[in-house]
Amino acid sequence: MAHAIILAAQVYGGVGGLVAAWFLLWRIERVDPMARGAYAFRPLLIPGLVLLWPLVLWRGLARPAEGREFRAAHARIWVGLSIVLPLLVLGSLALRQNGPIEAPPVRLSAP
Amino acid sequence: MSAPHEDFFIGWTDRLPPRDRGFIARVALGFLLAMLLLAFGLARTMDDSGGGSGDWIAGEQTFRGTITGQPYALLHVAPDAAHPQGHAMMLAMVGKYPVVVPPEWEGRGLEVKGWLVRRGALEMVQTTAEPRLVELPAASRAVEKLGRWRITGEICDGQCYAGLMRPGTGIAHRACADFCLQGGVPPVFVATAPVAGSSFLLMGDPSGGPVSAAMYPFVGLRVRLDGEVERRGDMLVFRPDFSTAVLP
Known part of the structure; x- marks a missing residue:
């Protein structure tokens, strides 16, 4: 089981590396025109691209958004995150395993 | 304007x-x-992390007592002002290894060197060198049976719970506890309410030896278990039957 998990992670990471290379070398300038001529920041994106390569592939192959579409998408994401992040924090606090709640021991039988 | x-x-x-x-x-x-x-x-x-800590200021110390090997290595030291009835200390080697007690050492005097970690009355010596046999007066190792109990609590490793990690309990510590226990560190059952005066119990198998692998799915979780409890010196030992386990 452990070997299967490691193999799956390696395959996922390998594909992610290929997608990251493709995206950073050929696709990023079409997805975000502001990236034209900017190279120093691109290596910083590699870890995120490797981890999120299915999303990158989906968005990278879609028609590039521009101008107002970008701003509208950012606004939607901003609103969504402002709801989801507090829910995640508060939900994880509410659902976590709490500290010991006293349950007195019961003697079932004498020795 | x-x-x-x-x-x-x-x-x-x-x-x-x-x-x-x-x-x-x-x-x-x-x-x-x-x-x-x-x-x-x-x-x-956040939960209280508890008062466990290592006695780092004292550094490496030497302890002498009578050794017992089942279910895990316990060093029974002579009574003193703090422990009029004597005191049982858990042993583990630095590096998450057990102290293995050969059958011929059972009940004999032993000298161990190591670091002391303590949480309340629970103490563990992390040994840094091979223990050696010494001549000591025979000490009482009487076992007092306390009957069969149903106890709710958490399975922790005696090393982290005693003070090496803080808090050393809970779901966040589950992976570490699992790692320590697989290495052979004695497991401790931390009860949500005291059992015969103690909130922690060294664990053992009903057969008398160390706890079986049936323990691992329940490490770090609040679990209710039925099993025999006995007192060895000032240490309680809980021998649960994992077929009775209930996750409340």
């Missing part, structure tokens, strides 16, 4: 437009206060 250019943000001027200054200041202050409140709120929800 301000000049038209004052409404624009111009990077090289190092100044914000006048109409934005108040807004930015209010947002920054509000954000700072919100973060302080969030930090305070989150910190308030």
